[in-house]
Amino acid sequence: xxxxxxxxxxxxxxxxxxxxxxxxxxxxxxxxxxxxxxxxxxxxxxxxxxxxxxxxxxxxxxxxxxxx
Numbered sequence: 597x598x599x600x601x602x603x604x605x606x607x608x609x610x611x612x613x614x615x616x617x618x619x620x621x622x623x624x625x626x627x628x629x630x631x632x633x634x635x636x637x638x639x640x641x642x643x644x645x646x647x648x649x650x651x652x653x654x655x656x657x658x659x660x661x662x663x664x
Contacts, residue, residue: 622657629657636660 626633639662640655654660 626657629660631657631660635662639663
């Protein structure tokens with residue numbers, strides 16, 4: 597995948613590339629489970645910030661249901 601190779605150039609370091617790959621994995625997993633990745637991530641980060649995530653596996657994309 598030449599596009600992916602070019603995107604990794606902007607990670608600037610090995611640890612930056614690892615972080616970017618983790619973030620992209622979360623986004624793609626949310627897409628695969630039929631969720632809007634931005635909405636999923638915003639709600640999960642809000643839940644984590646407010647300590648409303650219990651049990652820990654609840655925010656995973658395949659278990660997530662919007663709180664609205």
